Amino acid sequence: MQQRRPTRQVVVGDDRVGKVRIGGDGPVSVQTMTAGYTYEIDKCVAEIHKLAAAGADMVRVAVPEKKDTDALREILPQVNVPIVADVHFHFQRALEAIEAGVHKIRLNPGNISDKDQVAKVIDACKERGLPIRIGVNEGSIVERRDKQKRLKELGGVFSDNPRGHLLAIMIAKLEEYLEIFHERDFHDIVISAKSIDPLVVIDAYTEISKRFEYPLHLGVTHAGPKETGTIRSVVPLGHLLASGIGDTIRISYANDPVYEVQDGLELLYILHLRTRKGAELIACPTCGRIQVDLFKLVQEVRKKLAEHIDIPIKVAVMGCVVNGPGEAEGADVAIFAGDRRGIIYVQGKVVANIPEEEILPRLLEECMKFQEKVRSGQAKLGEKVVEILPPDPIGELGSGLEKIAAGQVEKLAQLTISKK
Ligand code: SF4
Known part of the structure; x- marks a missing residue:
């Protein structure tokens, strides 16, 4: 994991909805976009x-028509998170959104490129202290004839890269667009350069991070449904975040955008870029040793933890005692x-040995008690009272585990000894 690349910082939001710092020492933020029509005011507010x-730090809304920017005047006072207006084709929509009180503007250089129009948006944002994201999407950029010379130069720079031509177009487009901003001494800029191809995304952001000091909004555009879009995203x-590149992210799925937020946050949590707000659930994948309905249990535990736990307790749900102790160590x-029963440990100490139907309520009870102890300073996250030791499989869990452990006795004994 590399240190985050130093960048300028922009601030999105105000005292009422909160201020999100993008870049600099601001934590990597998660954003998403509403899926419904902005002009349907009540639905839009409910979705936001x-x-x-x-957990979205910012929410973007599409404003293709005047009725959408008109709606913003009613939507903005009702929401408690910074709102970004997503503007394509009509620079006038940006001016209207700014006038309505939006907190950030996204412009697409591929479809709003007229210098005077862009300058008007820049000036309006400058007057109100609003940042602008320059969002260069692979799908909407167009080669300009008058940039052929620069494109040729950049093409030479990227000649070894199979995606070099596209990178050259993206960089040339960004340079050209940024000129307009720099001429007006405007630097509250966030840059994105999305593509559907993950390799283009990695190359584009890596290259941009070397060339520009502005914070970067990472994303894969049109990643598809969550089932396949997760890996694509x-x-x-x-890769980029672990390389220290990226200041705000949006994962895009053809699904309810709540999944985008959940997966974006999870990505930041596992990379230690954000502190988890609720419990972290570790669960085994199950195997031929399983003797409870673990998949169902894990889903129920996940749901209950989300409802009742708001500190980063680590909870492990393991299918058996064979490998469980090692996997639950942290x-x-x-x-x-095992054998339709469960043994519950808190900080490594056995606190219950119960039948399967009691596992969920008892586990939740122990998690909530532990949460209270942490809050009152009687326990610390990650601290073990004793080391987790595998129980005597026959004595603790009965004949079912006896069968399970038949071929594992030696391994269990070794594990027990190594723990001692
Ligand atoms: S904890 Fe037990 S049941 Fe789960 S995968 Fe490991 S060995 Fe299999």
């Missing part, structure tokens, strides 16, 4: 509330299941 509740974004609260 839902996305903010899921987290591979390049994870957990604050753990359960090892």
Whole structure:
């Protein structure tokens, strides 16, 4: 994991909705976009509330028509998260959104390129202290004849790269657009350069990070449904973030945008770029040793933890005692299941040995008790009272585990000894 690249910082929001710092020492933020029509005011407000509740730091809305920017005047006072207006084709929509009180503007150089129009938007943002994202999407950039010379130069720079021509176009377009901003001494800029191809995303952002000091908004455009879009998105974004590149992210799915927020936050949590707000759930994938309905249990535990735990407790749900102790080593609260029973550990100490149907309520109870102890200073996250030791499989869990452990006795004994 590399240190984050130093960048300028822009601030999105105000005292009422909160201020999100993008770049500099600001934490990497997560944003998403509403899926519904902005002009449907009540629905739009409800969707923004839902996305903010899921953890979105900013929410973007599309404003293709005047009725959308008109709606912003009613939407903005009702929401509690910074709102970004997504503007394409009509620079006038940007001016209207700014006038309505939006907190940031996104412009697409591929479809708003007239210098005078862009200058008007820049001046209006400058007057109100609003940042602008320059969003260069692979799908909407167009080669300009008058930039052929620069394109040729950049093409030479990237000649070894199979994606070099596209990179050259993206960089040339950015340079050309930035000239307009620099001429007006405007630097509250965030840059994005999205593509559907994860390798283009990695190359483009890596190159841009070397050339410009502005904070970067990472994303893969049109990543598809969550089932396949997750991998398409987290591979390049994870690579870039682990390389210290990226200041705000948006994961794009053809699904409810709540998933975008959840997965974006999870990516930042696992890379230690943000502190988790709720419990972290570790679970085994199950195998032929399983003797409880672990998949169902894990889903129920996940749901309950999300509802009741708001500190980063590590909870492990393991299918058996064979490998469970090692896999749950880092957990604050753990359960090892077997023979339709479960053994619950808190800070490495056994606190219960219960039948399968009691696992969920008892595990939740122990998690909530542990949460209270942490809050009152009686326990610390990650601290073990004793080391987790695998129980005697036959004595603790009965004959079912006896069968399970038949071929594992030696391994268990070794594990027990190594723990001692
Ligand atoms: S913890 Fe047990 S049941 Fe789960 S995958 Fe490991 S060995 Fe299999």
